[in-house]
Amino acid sequence: MEEKIKLNSDSFQPLAKSESLDNEKIAAPSLTFLQDAWMRLKKNKGAVVSLFIVLIMVVVAFGSTPFIDHNSLVKSAPKYANLPAKIPGVSINGFNGKLKVAGKWVDEYRQNNVPKDKYFVLGTDYLGRSLAERIIYGTKISLIVALVATFFDLTIGVAYGIISGWKGGRVDTIMQRIIEIISSVPNLVIVVLMLLVLKPGMTSIICAIAISSWTTMARMIRAETLSLKSQEYVLAARTLGESPLKISLKHLVPNLSSIIIIQTMYTIPTAIFFEAFLSFIGIGISSPQTSLGVLLNDGQKNFQFLPYQMWYPAIVLCVLMIAFNLLGDGLRDAFDPKTRR
Amino acid sequence: MRKYLLKRVFYMVLTLFLVATITFFLMKLMPGTPYSNQQKMTQQQIQIMNQQYGLNKPIWQQYVIYIFGMLHGDLGTSFQFSNQPVSYLISSRIGASAQLGAQAMIFGVFFGIIIGSIAAINRNTWIDTTSTVVSIIGKSVPNFVLAVLLQYYIALKLGWFPIADWGGFSYTVLPTIALGVGPLAETARFVRTGMVDVLNSDYIELARAKGLSKFGIVYHHALRNSLIPLVTLIGPYTVALMTGSMVIENIFSIPGIGEQFVKSILVNDYPTIMGVTMLFSAGLVAIILLTDIVYGIIDPRIRLSGSEG
Numbered sequence: 001m002e003e004k005i006k007l008n009s010d011s012f013q014p015l016a017k018s019e020s021l022d023n024e025k026i027a028a029p030s031l032t033f034l035q036d037a038w039m040r041l042k043k044n045k046g047a048v049v050s051l052f053i054v055l056i057m058v059v060v061a062f063g064s065t066p067f068i069d070h071n072s073l074v075k076s077a078p079k080y081a082n083l084p085a086k087i088p089g090v091s092i093n094g095f096n097g098k099l100k101v102a103g104k105w106v107d108e109y110r111q112n113n114v115p116k117d118k119y120f121v122l123g124t125d126y127l128g129r130s131l132a133e134r135i136i137y138g139t140k141i142s143l144i145v146a147l148v149a150t151f152f153d154l155t156i157g158v159a160y161g162i163i164s165g166w167k168g169g170r171v172d173t174i175m176q177r178i179i180e181i182i183s184s185v186p187n188l189v190i191v192v193l194m195l196l197v198l199k200p201g202m203t204s205i206i207c208a209i210a211i212s213s214w215t216t217m218a219r220m221i222r223a224e225t226l227s228l229k230s231q232e233y234v235l236a237a238r239t240l241g242e243s244p245l246k247i248s249l250k251h252l253v254p255n256l257s258s259i260i261i262i263q264t265m266y267t268i269p270t271a272i273f274f275e276a277f278l279s280f281i282g283i284g285i286s287s288p289q290t291s292l293g294v295l296l297n298d299g300q301k302n303f304q305f306l307p308y309q310m311w312y313p314a315i316v317l318c319v320l321m322i323a324f325n326l327l328g329d330g331l332r333d334a335f336d337p338k339t340r341r
Numbered sequence: 342m343r344k345y346l347l348k349r350v351f352y353m354v355l356t357l358f359l360v361a362t363i364t365f366f367l368m369k370l371m372p373g374t375p376y377s378n379q380q381k382m383t384q385q386q387i388q389i390m391n392q393q394y395g396l397n398k399p400i401w402q403q404y405v406i407y408i409f410g411m412l413h414g415d416l417g418t419s420f421q422f423s424n425q426p427v428s429y430l431i432s433s434r435i436g437a438s439a440q441l442g443a444q445a446m447i448f449g450v451f452f453g454i455i456i457g458s459i460a461a462i463n464r465n466t467w468i469d470t471t472s473t474v475v476s477i478i479g480k481s482v483p484n485f486v487l488a489v490l491l492q493y494y495i496a497l498k499l500g501w502f503p504i505a506d507w508g509g510f511s512y513t514v515l516p517t518i519a520l521g522v523g524p525l526a527e528t529a530r531f532v533r534t535g536m537v538d539v540l541n542s543d544y545i546e547l548a549r550a551k552g553l554s555k556f557g558i559v560y561h562h563a564l565r566n567s568l569i570p571l572v573t574l575i576g577p578y579t580v581a582l583m584t585g586s587m588v589i590e591n592i593f594s595i596p597g598i599g600e601q602f603v604k605s606i607l608v609n610d611y612p613t614i615m616g617v618t619m620l621f622s623a624g625l626v627a628i629i630l631l632t633d634i635v636y637g638i639i640d641p642r643i644r645l646s647g648s649e650g
Binding site: 318 | 352355356359360363364367370477478480481482483485486489490493497580583584587588591602603606607614618621622625626629
């Protein structure tokens, strides 16, 4: 006969939680698109460092606003003119208030009878204005220009591209023709023409960027929209009678986001370069207002004798450009791993 | 093909016509007048000046005259240099700019190809890293900063080349480098990417199996195929060189178009500004058309878009 096995509740033991059915499963935690890209971006050291540099610059440039009085940036103080950098407690030549004059290091602060407790971290320019403050303000201008260019890229560029690709047919042809015309005039000529009509300064630079910066973005968005348009989920949305606006916001824009982010990162350095370039040749922002281009132009005149006046803004501008370029490359690799080499 | 060409040329002319129109009317909106010492001039003098330059006619007449003149190669008379036609001003200065631009393009593309292919062959080694760093820096450092540094350290301190001005070949070396570094960096990145792709393909594997030398493979097989897309970059390079020439010619005091353009802007010399604008636009449009055609010829896989329509 069968042996009777006595089973009571003690014979059974509940499994430990960790040994649930799931432990047979082989899967990474499912990541959203952004998390995935962020993970890849984190592996790129250059891009992470650049991201930090950009963030620091943004914080310093915009955080300084309450501390840097614009009036003192413009007002000259001739008795402090052309002082080299001086940081208290640092005795490296070039940062201790000494300047190389005819091969010898001379303490410019003592020579000009500057009060003992007065010092300028990066020295002063030819009108005695603090170079450090002017550089920070100039960086802010560069970043504002970058922000504005990004804004037009994201609004006009994206909207234009989507409309052109979505509508197709005659509308598309006309819109593409317009882009072709805009982009076959050198950007610089557009900028110059805008500067002539408006007064040289921030407004005209911004207007010029508004006209010319978004064409590349619009082209890329249009090309991608054309291929997205025939995707099943878009067709489904259309069949269900979704309005074109909602389709573009809910279905197209999320799928275009990698292109948008990558292209934006290429627009930024271009815009920063443009502002510096225009101010440098004297048709952008001009003295006594300040920007990195203005500082470079001022510094270049005295480069032989006071090299620091050009070097500091040049370094800041180059670091800014390098950081944005590296970050752009990193983001491209992160969002579009197929192109990665 | 012919239909495509005709269509493209038609759009080209249309574009230039629109540019001319827009430029003309923008100029008319411009504040300021070309007579810098106007305060001292009597009403009569201003009237005579206006008559001489045709500024007293209604705007639409000025426009018609301008467009017709342009069709005959007459770009008006410069305000800045009395009685000098703009076309003469441009033609006397275009030589220096063209030479500089061509040299910079050749310098940038040539060295860019070399650096890019060396990086691709030695992929993921220190050589590759170095060339990547060089091209990032070359792309990021603005050319006018580089120009000032070159001028000071190479020309003034070391005395290897003339500091400024325009004479023989030695005068062109530094401006060429300053202008060409941007294209160089871009080319190096582009060639490296293309080359890495090509080097991984099957026919390169076959060439290696055949026992071809490394140089033979790169020179005969890889380079040619990775260079074709480079043609598309010529358009953007032209723009970069036009932009760059404005500031580089200024720094090195080269009597070229770019330098004149900046000067004309600063003194409100409308006819010259319009002339140079037209020149830049025409040059760019022509080069874009040319590269599209050349691209279609050297890479038959690319069908010229619209050729069927």
